[in-house]
Amino acid sequence: MKNVLLLSGNENSSHLFLGEAKRTAETRHMPLNFSAASVQDLTPDMLAEQDLVLLAPRAVNQAEVTTLKAQVPTMTIPNDIYGWLNGQALVKFACEKLQLLPVAAV
Template identity: 70%
Template sequence: MKNVLLLSGKENSSRLFLGEAKRVAETRHVALAFTASTVDDLTADMLAEQDLVLLAPQAADLVETAALHTQVPTALIPNDVYGWLNGQALVKFACKQLDLAPMPA
């Protein structure tokens, strides 16, 4: 199981996405465990437990900051995936970032 953190700016918009991503991963039997946090609530311990950090588009300025403070791979969620709260596309994107097998159809 790979841990994936959805990270947003000051508002916790990533929590809206969290339920859908969890549902898709569970129903498609993809070994991803999603959690969400804001930058303000992020702790070093929380970050240390992650295999991937996915940043909300509005948090694009945090990519360099997050990458500097961790060895965890960090990627920006594409606008079209985030804007539509497309859980299926998010799970596919996370799989690609982690070099996991493609999500079953």
């Protein structure tokens, strides 16, 4: 099971994605465990448990991104996925970044 953290400037926006991403991963039997947090709530212990951090666009400044990337693979969620709150596309994006399966399989 791979842990994926959705990180945003405020927890509300990441939680909008969380339910759909969890449902999609479960329905498609993907080994993904999604969680969500705001930048302010992020702790070193929380970060240490993650296999991938997905950032909401403009969630953190560049210095914070550099620090995150040094600790765990970190990607910004594309605007077209985030803007539409497309949980299915988010699962596909996470699978691609974690190299879990071919893109067409999700």
